[in-house]
Amino acid sequence: MMFHQPVMIEETLGMLNVKQNGTYVDATVGLGGHAYGILSRLGGDGRIVGMDRDDNALKIAFERLGNKRVHLAKGSFSSMDRILASFGVMEFDGVVFDLGLSMMQLKDLGRGFSFNSTERLDMRMDQEQSLSAWDVVNRYQEKALEKILREYGEERLALKIAKAVVSKRKQAAIDTCAELAETVSAVYGYRGKIHPATRTFQALRIEVNRELDELGKGLSAAASGLRNGGRVCVISYHSLEDRIVKNFIRDGAKSGVLRNLTKKPLTPRLEEIKKNPASRSAKLRGAEKI
Numbered sequence: 001m002m003f004h005q006p007v008m009i010e011e012t013l014g015m016l017n018v019k020q021n022g023t024y025v026d027a028t029v030g031l032g033g034h035a036y037g038i039l040s041r042l043g044g045d046g047r048i049v050g051m052d053r054d055d056n057a058l059k060i061a062f063e064r065l066g067n068k069r070v071h072l073a074k075g076s077f078s079s080m081d082r083i084l085a086s087f088g089v090m091e092f093d094g095v096v097f098d099l100g101l102s103m104m105q106l107k108d109l110g111r112g113f114s115f116n117s118t119e120r121l122d123m124r125m126d127q128e129q130s131l132s133a134w135d136v137v138n139r140y141q142e143k144a145l146e147k148i149l150r151e152y153g154e155e156r157l158a159l160k161i162a163k164a165v166v167s168k169r170k171q172a173a174i175d176t177c178a179e180l181a182e183t184v185s186a187v188y189g190y191r192g193k194i195h196p197a198t199r200t201f202q203a204l205r206i207e208v209n210r211e212l213d214e215l216g217k218g219l220s221a222a223a224s225g226l227r228n229g230g231r232v233c234v235i236s237y238h239s240l241e242d243r244i245v246k247n248f249i250r251d252g253a254k255s256g257v258l259r260n261l262t263k264k265p266l267t268p269r270l271e272e273i274k275k276n277p278a279s280r281s282a283k284l285r286g287a288e289k290i
């Protein structure tokens, strides 16, 4: 499962249009799947810089990609400029963002991302960061909680859930993922096909990891570092991310900096979704620097 097929790999590599001797950036190297695909298309003078906020993912990527043409570093893609500069890279021919969580983060015990688990609420991609989901759930004021649930979870019961969380934690801290999931389920009072806590967990993850802010900054850094003719490819997994990517490309096209390569986002083929259900919400968009 670790080395499962990376999401939309053929589509991404095709869109990147990898040049043999080019320099490529994998902004979310994860377990190294996309980087490995790029590496297999590069010639002797080509190179890759990969980054990730997650130490555990990087360790696996190091093992898998160990190659003198691959440079890997721990860090956020919002600081891409600094990371690239540390390897002497000032511009590049292509960059990939595969947003969201790696399989390992989802399945790894102790990371506190999954609502079925009795793990402590955590959700930090970077385990050196101090803010965790526990802090948000147990320390944020009701108003702030409601705002996050509404904006980042697009949760229609944001106010009710925020109130339920605050009243529950007055009795005792909400420590585990399962406790939070139960609190949210009780507000809904029923269970449909999708777990009622799905949107709450998405909202917390976005808040803890500052995901939308990161994405905006990462995309700007990508646009300024790309060589003319270079391409940026982004795979996103929920509508808030996709909107940011779409607007970024639209604005870049308006100001004559980017050419939109995907009027409509590409989505995985049915066979891929069957093999890897986690890919079902993926949307791939791309643009070329002009």
Ligand SMILES: C[S@@+](CC[C@H](N)C(=O)[O-])C[C@H]1O[C@@H](n2cnc3c(N)ncnc32)[C@H](O)[C@@H]1O
Residues within 6 Å of the ligand: 006, 007, 027, 028, 029, 030, 031, 032, 033, 034, 035, 051, 052, 053, 054, 057, 075, 076, 077, 078, 098, 099, 100, 101, 102, 103, 125, 214, 215
């Ligand atoms: C879906 S996984 C990438 C999987 C990878 N493409 C592969 O084929 O193995 C997303 C990765 O992005 C990382 N990540 C998310 N936000 C990040 C950010 N702002 N900066 C750096 N890495 C980030 C996560 O830690 C995770 O490992």
